[in-house]
Amino acid sequence: MKIENSNNNKIEQTGIIGDEGMDLRNLAIDHIERAWVNIVGRVFRQTPVTKIEDLGELHHNVELHKAIWYASTEILPHLEVQVIVDARNEIFVSTGSAGYVDFNINPIRAGMKTPVKCWIHTHPFGSAYFSGTDIRTVRIWKPLMKTAYVLGGEDHFGFWFNDAPNELEIWNDGEVVRTQTWGTLGEEE
Numbered sequence: 001m002k003i004e005n006s007n008n009n010k011i012e013q014t015g016i017i018g019d020e021g022m023d024l025r026n027l028a029i030d031h032i033e034r035a036w037v038n039i040v041g042r043v044f045r046q047t048p049v050t051k052i053e054d055l056g057e058l059h060h061n062v063e064l065h066k067a068i069w070y071a072s073t074e075i076l077p078h079l080e081v082q083v084i085v086d087a088r089n090e091i092f093v094s095t096g097s098a099g100y101v102d103f104n105i106n107p108i109r110a111g112m113k114t115p116v117k118c119w120i121h122t123h124p125f126g127s128a129y130f131s132g133t134d135i136r137t138v139r140i141w142k143p144l145m146k147t148a149y150v151l152g153g154e155d156h157f158g159f160w161f162n163d164a165p166n167e168l169e170i171w172n173d174g175e176v177v178r179t180q181t182w183g184t185l186g187e188e189e
């Protein structure tokens, strides 16, 4: 998932790199982790332990998506942010560096438990679709990943799920405006 419009030069020019840049990245990660803890905590308090499997759908929570978008565009100067919700509802957040976020994290080394429930990443330049790299990512991960979102703005996102692995529903203001499809080789049709 390459950042098509890398902001790294801008960051260097405006001096938001080095220690201060790290602070912004940590702030962004912290913002998303807190949102997740709040969402999970709220549901946990209302959910009997025997119904914990109900937590499985929490990654669809709009508050989480808002927190991720805010971190990507308001806390960070339009840098791509990636979030993985693993099989145990643990959240893994990373922020764009060197022009792209690498999803090729070794799941075992990173402590992720598969299948990944959801992979969410932002297109901070404001257009929700799957790039060639994103398509390759879901093609590789589809046996171990259930759903994915690409966020392109408030109420603008693409939604993918592994039952229909060659398409992305693109939503705008509460309705599907386009379905992006691609062939099995990953080429967009």
Ligand SMILES: [Zn+2]
Pocket (backbone or CB within 6 Å): 001, 002, 121, 122, 123, 129, 130, 131, 134, 150
């Ligand atoms: Zn992407």
